[in-house]
Amino acid sequence: MALDWLTDHGVVFTPQPNSAFRLKRMHGCDKHTGAQYVDVLFQNAKKIGVDIKLNTKVVELITNTEANEVLGVKAESNGKPLYVRATKGVVIATGGFCGDVNMIDKFILDFRGALTFASANSEGQGLKMAEKIGAASTHMNFAAVYGYGVPMSKDKNNRKGWIFRGHVMNLYGSITLNKEGRRFINDDQNSTKVAQFLASHQERTVYQLATEAQLSDFMQNDPIQVISWDRTKFNQEKEEGGQFINKVNSLEECASEMGCSFDTLKNTIDVYNRSVASGNDEEFGRRFMKGQFLSGPFYLFKCTPVVGITIGGLKVNQRMQVLNEYGEPISKLFAAGEIVGGLHGTSYIGGCSLAGALALGRMVGEQLAKNQAAP
Numbered sequence: 001m002a003l004d005w006l007t008d009h010g011v012v013f014t015p016q017p018n019s020a021f022r023l024k025r026m027h028g029c030d031k032h033t034g035a036q037y038v039d040v041l042f043q044n045a046k047k048i049g050v051d052i053k054l055n056t057k058v059v060e061l062i063t064n065t066e067a068n069e070v071l072g073v074k075a076e077s078n079g080k081p082l083y084v085r086a087t088k089g090v091v092i093a094t095g096g097f098c099g100d101v102n103m104i105d106k107f108i109l110d111f112r113g114a115l116t117f118a119s120a121n122s123e124g125q126g127l128k129m130a131e132k133i134g135a136a137s138t139h140m141n142f143a144a145v146y147g148y149g150v151p152m153s154k155d156k157n158n159r160k161g162w163i164f165r166g167h168v169m170n171l172y173g174s175i176t177l178n179k180e181g182r183r184f185i186n187d188d189q190n191s192t193k194v195a196q197f198l199a200s201h202q203e204r205t206v207y208q209l210a211t212e213a214q215l216s217d218f219m220q221n222d223p224i225q226v227i228s229w230d231r232t233k234f235n236q237e238k239e240e241g242g243q244f245i246n247k248v249n250s251l252e253e254c255a256s257e258m259g260c261s262f263d264t265l266k267n268t269i270d271v272y273n274r275s276v277a278s279g280n281d282e283e284f285g286r287r288f289m290k291g292q293f294l295s296g297p298f299y300l301f302k303c304t305p306v307v308g309i310t311i312g313g314l315k316v317n318q319r320m321q322v323l324n325e326y327g328e329p330i331s332k333l334f335a336a337g338e339i340v341g342g343l344h345g346t347s348y349i350g351g352c353s354l355a356g357a358l359a360l361g362r363m364v365g366e367q368l369a370k371n372q373a374a375p
């Protein structure tokens with residue numbers, strides 16, 4: 001539905017080879033940015049005369065005295081208050097809360113102190129405003145967390161991070177190791193599984209090891225290595241290091257970089273090489289075993305979990321009406337997008353945030369446009 005609707009409005013999708021999903025089933029735009037959808041929708045909205053107010057922050061939901069019906073919003077624009085009366089309803093679409101590290105530490109308990117890749121604007125403002133008038137929330141302890149994150153800064157107080165698509169690199173044969181130099185998981189598992197495993201073992205560091213051939217296979221076949229980095233930046237990191245990649249000439253050098261026992265690492269690699277040769281990974285049942293680790297150089301990647309997409313948020317019914325603590329709809333209050341809680345259950349379903357935001361936002365819009373006034 002979202003796909004057809006966007007296409008009808010002029011968004012051009014190009015088939016995306018994305019081996020993270022094994023099958024080529026990803027719909028994306030040529031520049032790999034969400035801004036490409038937003039630009040098209042923005043131009044369409046302007047064309048039909050929608051009054052779009054930029055740099056205008058909603059600060060409060062205005063209700064009747066019983067607080068069971070939303071009448072409009074109070075916003076701030078250029079330092080001045082702005083009141084908007086909503087005859088049909090208010091749709092909260094202010095996104096998630098993982099851009100606020102205090103909220104991560106308060107709710108995403110398994111990943112307190114972790115990095116975040118969310119936008120600084122994802123502060124949960126809409127959620128807090130709705131809760132203030134009695135809205136209920138759900139699934140607040142869950143978020144999309146990727147095991148292979150990279151800190152943006154060496155300053156420990158800066159918790160911004162990038163996502164390295166290490167789970168995709170593993171499909172070209174690289175392996176995942178713990179800080180002792182041991183494999184601990186089926187390396188074909190997605191990044192979320194790696195993050196969950198680390199959390200359940202109170203561990204925050206994960207390494208990956210790739211041969212030159214595996215890394216170049218990954219780079220040749222996948223357009224993106226680190227989300228929001230271009231190829232030049234990744235190539236520079238590959239050659240010079242500094243952020244998270246270390247080029248090592250031998251397993252001795254690798255063990256020394258990891259701070260682990262060489263004997264342990266050597267044993268891990270010997271066992272793994274035998275599994276590759278026999279085509280049978282008895283330890284973890286891995287299928288994507290491409291290439292042995294025989295002689296350097298090798299590439300060592302040091303990563304840590306990075307949180308970013310909120311999957312907890314406001315409780316809604318099938319019409320996307322926001323519910324109160326008693327499960328009753330708050331009249332004329334709707335929600336769509338990442339602010340809605342529970343759409344993914346307790347584990348993030350990759351790719352479904354944008355689809356959910358677009359499909360549900362459209363559904364609410366259509367509902368309100370058809371009705372003279374919402375219930």
Ligand SMILES: Cc1cc2nc3c(=O)[nH]c(=O)nc-3n(C[C@H](O)[C@H](O)[C@H](O)COP(=O)(O)OP(=O)(O)OC[C@H]3O[C@@H](n4cnc5c(N)ncnc54)[C@H](O)[C@@H]3O)c2cc1C
Binds near residue numbers: 057
């Ligand atoms: C790096 C990254 C990669 C991602 N990759 C994918 C992917 O591949 N596939 C996928 O499906 N999803 C992906 N996501 C998630 C997806 O982008 C979001 O879930 C989706 O954009 C949420 O849409 P939204 O409209 O609900 O919120 P947002 O896109 O966050 O928009 C919310 C808007 O509300 C504004 N706002 C907030 N508070 C206020 C306020 N008080 N007053 C006025 N405005 C306010 C914000 O400034 C923002 O413009 C990714 C997210 C990130 C950060």
